[in-house]
Amino acid sequence: MIKRSVIAITAILAMVSSSLLFAAQQIESVRLHRAPDHTRVVFDLKGPLDHTLDKLANPDRIVVDLLDAEMDFDVADLSLETTPITGIRVGSHEGNRTRVVFDLSQAVRPRTMVLKPIDPHGWRLVLDLFDKGQSEPVKSVAPADSSSNVARPVIVAIDAGHGGEDPGASGPRGTREKDVVLQIARKLRDELNGLSGLKAVMVRDGDYYVPLADRRRIAREKLGADVFLSIHADAFTDKRAHGASVFALSLRGATSARARLLADIANDSDRVAGVYQEEASNDQLLGVLADLTMEGSMTHSLTMGRLVLEEMARVTKLHGNRRKVEQAGFAVLKQPEMVSLLVETGFISNPGEERNLRDAGFQKRLARAIAAGVKSYCETYPKPGTWFAVQRSQGGSQASSHRIAPGETLSSIARRYAVSETALRRHNKLDSDLIRVGQVLEIPR
Numbered sequence: 001m002i003k004r005s006v007i008a009i010t011a012i013l014a015m016v017s018s019s020l021l022f023a024a025q026q027i028e029s030v031r032l033h034r035a036p037d038h039t040r041v042v043f044d045l046k047g048p049l050d051h052t053l054d055k056l057a058n059p060d061r062i063v064v065d066l067l068d069a070e071m072d073f074d075v076a077d078l079s080l081e082t083t084p085i086t087g088i089r090v091g092s093h094e095g096n097r098t099r100v101v102f103d104l105s106q107a108v109r110p111r112t113m114v115l116k117p118i119d120p121h122g123w124r125l126v127l128d129l130f131d132k133g134q135s136e137p138v139k140s141v142a143p144a145d146s147s148s149n150v151a152r153p154v155i156v157a158i159d160a161g162h163g164g165e166d167p168g169a170s171g172p173r174g175t176r177e178k179d180v181v182l183q184i185a186r187k188l189r190d191e192l193n194g195l196s197g198l199k200a201v202m203v204r205d206g207d208y209y210v211p212l213a214d215r216r217r218i219a220r221e222k223l224g225a226d227v228f229l230s231i232h233a234d235a236f237t238d239k240r241a242h243g244a245s246v247f248a249l250s251l252r253g254a255t256s257a258r259a260r261l262l263a264d265i266a267n268d269s270d271r272v273a274g275v276y277q278e279e280a281s282n283d284q285l286l287g288v289l290a291d292l293t294m295e296g297s298m299t300h301s302l303t304m305g306r307l308v309l310e311e312m313a314r315v316t317k318l319h320g321n322r323r324k325v326e327q328a329g330f331a332v333l334k335q336p337e338m339v340s341l342l343v344e345t346g347f348i349s350n351p352g353e354e355r356n357l358r359d360a361g362f363q364k365r366l367a368r369a370i371a372a373g374v375k376s377y378c379e380t381y382p383k384p385g386t387w388f389a390v391q392r393s394q395g396g397s398q399a400s401s402h403r404i405a406p407g408e409t410l411s412s413i414a415r416r417y418a419v420s421e422t423a424l425r426r427h428n429k430l431d432s433d434l435i436r437v438g439q440v441l442e443i444p445r
């Protein structure tokens with residue numbers, strides 16, 4: 001029995017190696033993603049493949065030789081806009097060798113890696129062309145001077161999940177998570193920037209991938225963020241699953257099986273997108289000291305999460321109708337000194353919610369709700385040295401009041417004074433949105 005299977009395996013191996021010898025691998029697709037500091041070119045392979053990489057000057061060009069491979073795609077389809085690539089030439093050479101030449105407008109630092117299959121990809125050869133002068137490590141921002149009289153804004157880093165080679169989940173109509181979360185993230189940035197005391201910055205602002213550890217480190221160390229929001233969309237095999245949810249970090253296990261599953265999926269992004277070894281090791285768990293610092297941020301994350309859920313419940317259904325912030329070991333949230341949340345905006349696998357997530361109007365309502373939750377948190381817990389802290393110390397008891405006129409709603413008043421509806425309700429001890437003409441509301445500062 002054992003002997004027979006050995007023979008069978010030998011026969012298969014012989015077949016495989018002969019097919020490699022006599023039939024060159026067909027490379028049928030290639031993708032290109034432009035990031036702020038590099039250009040990523042990805043070849044989809046049928047199996048592992050040997051290649052060589054050469055960098056030539058005068059004029060600058062990169063030459064990649066793919067051994068035992070035939071290219072069967074049109075490089076003219078690739079958009080080279082904003083890349084240093086001025087042209088791509090493909091030619092066959094002796095010994096089943098396919099040569100791909102990248103003509104460049106400036107010198108780059110090239111690097112390649114071969115990636116094993118991982119859903120939704122097969123084998124891949126990744127060629128990264130790093131822009132020159134982009135190799136400096138992340139620069140730390142100077143800590144804010146708390147003695148200064150100038151109130152600084154609260155900085156919110158918005159992380160659109162996935163990107164580039166990592167499409168995230170997809171919907172029945174083919175909607176990709178990486179696309180809709182970027183659209184929502186941009187609307188969220190605009191909403192936050194329209195509010196006093198807040199400044200929003202994007203961690204990813206295009207169709208490219210940023211390693212998970214870099215996302216939170218860029219947010220904190222480069223952008224100086226106080227708040228970190230990672231925007232995602234959910235998916236499940238049962239199309240009926242629906243609703244938005246909010247997650248925070250846990251250092252000790254997950255609060256539910258679903259939260260653990262979601263964290264596992266989210267933490268797999270680096271492998272789907274393909275990151276270099278040293279980038280992956282950046283993401284090792286931080287030390288005990290960092291964990292202690294993180295406990296404080298996590299309490300605040302849970303508080304902000306509840307306020308965000310409260311606002312989101314006005315514009316969309318919540319998953320399981322629960323206003324509970326779940327927790328799990330999300331690598332992207334594991335950064336001390338930031339109040340960090342991962343927002344699942346809805347189920348892209350649910351046909352109705354997929355339609356919503358694609359809809360610009362819905363995206364805007366959702367973005368406005370998340371922004372209102374963040375603002376509400378900043379008002380309730382003003383961070384020292386920020387605009388919110390100064391507002392509180394200057395305003396305090398002398399909050400202005402507003403007499404309700406016909407046609408006004410709680411939300412129109414909230415917008416007029418740039419406060420959240422939640423803050424307005426809480427400040428006036430209102431149980432519902434019901435208000436009457438002539439009633440006087442105190443406006444929180």
Ligand SMILES: [Zn+2]
Pocket residue numbers: 161162168169177232233266
């Ligand atoms: Zn996601």
